[in-house]
Amino acid sequence: MSANVESAERPDFDQVITDIADYVVDYEVNSDLAYETARYCLMDTLGCGILALSFPACTKMLGPQVEGMSVPNGVRVPGTPYELEPVKGAFDIGCMVRWLDYNDTWLAAEWGHPSDNLGAILSLADYLSRVEEARGCTGLTMRDVLTAMIKAHEIQGCLALENSFNRVGLDHVILVKVASTAIAAQMLGGSREQIRDAVSHAWLDGQSLRTYRHTPNTGPRKSWAAGDATSRAVRLAQIVMSGEIGYPSALSAPTWGFYDVLFGGKEFKFQRDYGSYVMEQILFKISFPAEFHSQTAVEAGVRLHQDIKNRLDEIERIELTTHEAAIRIISKTGKLDNPADRDHCLQYMVAVALLKGNLVAEDYEDDAAANPRIDALRDKMEVKEDKRYSAEYHDPEKRSIANALQIFFKDGSSTEKIEIEYPVGHKRRREEGIPLLEAKFKANLKSHYSDNQAEKIIALCSDQKSLEKTKVTDFMAALVS
16 A cells, blocks of 8 residues: 555544533533622623623624514524524624623633623523423523533633634634534533534634734724624534534644644643633623723723823823733734724723723723823833733733833822732632622613613522522523513
8 A cells, every 4th residue: 555545544533522522411510609600700791791782883783684584482682672593693692792892701821701602502592492491391591501601611711721822823712612512512412422523613613813803903803703603603513413423633633633724733732621610710801891911900090090180291101011911912002993903902991091090891982082192191101021920820820910000200200000910800809809790780781771670680690599590581581672
């Protein structure tokens, strides 16, 4: 036989794919902390989606793909009258959740937002439950949803711990697609083998480039990319459930597999087994609708606002000390073209915080950005790395997201150096953060619903045991607007 002839013998499935399927099928979540945190995550994620309905750039993306299309037992999209088929339902929920860059975050070698997976989870949970109940059977409960969230968080987060997709130019929504595909296949009744097959398709799929997140191309696609990923996950799971086969060495196949084509020939590394670690450690974005690497910098800017608000013309320079990831992702000079560009500019966000003593989603819009004092402050900023910040960002015992800010005046005086290593949404500040998260949830709901409907939703989400027993269909009905 010629040495150039390849064997057609089908290999065993890549262990990475098998481990995901085994976790989804076999792992029993026994952590009360994970379920409690998942409830807060559900509240916060839905609240972010509801707030996004105030922005026409988001709402134009929502609704049926064909005007007037009716779907029996369709997915209810929170805060809207839409009832959609599951793929578009996943897109809409995922799009809303991510639009304002305000939902939870995971930072490691790769970063991302594990609650983006709620698009697939809620979409299928509502659709499947409505179908079952229409047949006189029992649908899913919200505990099922929380369990799915914990597992989706874990898959996405553990893959991100040691594997940097951004380093090879791929967007982190690839991990949303992989996690959501695994969970969607299980929700659709997939066997271990079918879940494995579906996950192989997620790795084979075309993957999003980070182009739309970075200067000079930053744009609003970054706000619907996760919705796109979670909807694609539902579709891939449906395809496998229709009988499509999987691809065992989707990752490891020489020349043609993911590792060789897209990951520089390197195999994935793992820091820990799958469990409930990620949900328990998740970072809530509580204070500001801003890219998470900037949260502590913006908080420092808010603290310095009173000291400098009457001395703006006296500022000589602003020293902003940060970590390597923030410099690589969100440090920008020059003209910013749109809201998506501005909420991924460290200097812009800090400038607004210094000027206003706050930062809200409206501050990224064109009218707010026309304030010439913002760019005047940006021009005075010097951004530098602290190696300790960068090291402790990756330290699994710390996972800090540190920034420091100090302002120097023309007369030689300066403010104190404000150093903040952990944002309010960090596990180390949970006691401080949870009341603020609850207040954020209430405010977001009341931005859209009547006081009466908002209070009913708040009450529904406020009790752990009661929420877990609630039927998914009842929960989704409460969110219809």
